[in-house]
Amino acid sequence: MSKIGIIGLGHVGRLLAHQLLVTGMGDELVLIDRDDQLALAVQTDLRDAAVALAGHPKIIIQDYAALRDAQVIVVAVGKSSLIADQPMAELAFNHDVIKQVAAQVKASGFTGVVLNLSNPNEAVTAYIQQQLLLPPKQVLGIGTVLETARLHRAIAATAKLAPASVSGFVYGQHDGQQVFAWSTVRVNGQSLDQTINGHRLDQQQLKINADLDNWYTLQGLGYNASAVCAWAARIIRAILTNEQLALPVAIFQPQYEGYVSFPALIGRQGIGNLLLLNLYPVEQAGIKTAAATIGQQVAALQRMDENND
Numbered sequence: 001m002s003k004i005g006i007i008g009l010g011h012v013g014r015l016l017a018h019q020l021l022v023t024g025m026g027d028e029l030v031l032i033d034r035d036d037q038l039a040l041a042v043q044t045d046l047r048d049a050a051v052a053l054a055g056h057p058k059i060i061i062q063d064y065a066a067l068r069d070a071q072v073i074v075v076a077v078g079k080s081s082l083i084a085d086q087p088m089a090e091l092a093f094n095h096d097v098i099k100q101v102a103a104q105v106k107a108s109g110f111t112g113v114v115l116n117l118s119n120p121n122e123a124v125t126a127y128i129q130q131q132l133l134l135p136p137k138q139v140l141g142i143g144t145v146l147e148t149a150r151l152h153r154a155i156a157a158t159a160k161l162a163p164a165s166v167s168g169f170v171y172g173q174h175d176g177q178q179v180f181a182w183s184t185v186r187v188n189g190q191s192l193d194q195t196i197n198g199h200r201l202d203q204q205q206l207k208i209n210a211d212l213d214n215w216y217t218l219q220g221l222g223y224n225a226s227a228v229c230a231w232a233a234r235i236i237r238a239i240l241t242n243e244q245l246a247l248p249v250a251i252f253q254p255q256y257e258g259y260v261s262f263p264a265l266i267g268r269q270g271i272g273n274l275l276l277l278n279l280y281p282v283e284q285a286g287i288k289t290a291a292a293t294i295g296q297q298v299a300a301l302q303r304m305d306e307n308n309d
Contacts, residue, residue, distance in 0.1 A: 003070040008077035009033040016229040028058045030066045064104040075116045102131035113270040116141040121174040122250040123297035126259035137271040141250030143261035144170040154209040159196045169248040172290035179286035242268035256291035
């Protein structure tokens with residue numbers, strides 16, 4: 001029996017709840033938001049939708065105690081309107097919300113895996129781990145999974161192939177200092193310095209095309225939702241089934257002494273083995289720079305704690 005919690009029922013939280021419902025991924029869903037009326041509305045809407053489905057999961061709202069035996073909790077708090085001015089503007093807002101949420105999650109006795117979708121992703125994921133005092137392997141963020149997916153799509157579109165033909169990772173920082181690790185990229189087993197399906201692929205143009213996908217989404221919607229939810233659901237499934245899925249999520253990486261987006265295997269216990277691939281020196285340096293920036297953000301979150309004491 002699987003139980004999944006979602007904390008935060010904004011654009012992403014409620015879309016994810018809908019996706020979990022229609023795919024039948026959870027036997028129980030625990031939905032929590034600061035707005036009681038919103039939580040009730042989402043619960044009612046999902047229950048109405050469930051009438052059309054084969055399965056009818058139990059939907060619980062506003063009950064932190066119900067999280068005690070959940071396998072996964074998804075943190076989806078935030079205020080997307082803030083990023084219109086500055087990508088990292090959610091830092092202070094999410095600090096206050098996470099501080100309150102973490103205390104109640106900790107009090108529930110929860111011992112499962114936390115998947116953080118809130119931003120700035122790596123820093124907030126690190127802060128959640130510090131607040132919950134769970135083993136680092138059990139607290140991960142979505143990291144650069146979306147950036148990696150956009151890269152795969154940009155390469156596939158240029159080479160006139162399916163995205164499934166592409167492998168490789170973007171490291172570093174979600175919506176920040178991204179490191180496109182070209183050393184890891186393969187298209188049907190071929191590196192990008194070869195002609196791919198009759199095409200020569202320009203790395204700089206591929207990066208521009210991948211970045212444009214994010215720009216178009218934010219300009220039109222003001223936030224990312226569908227892709228975030230699709231990948232969050234994919235990660236949740238990997239946890240529930242112990243899949244050992246390789247993705248560049250936000251994790252504690254001892255080599256960089258903190259959280260950074262880095263490819264690892266995802267399973268029932270959260271993070272398993274890290275994928276320690278042979279990177280170009282410039283890529284290694286880029287990850288180190290990203291880790292330092294994330295460390296500064298974590299330090300800023302900790303200073304907020306001290307100022308509030």
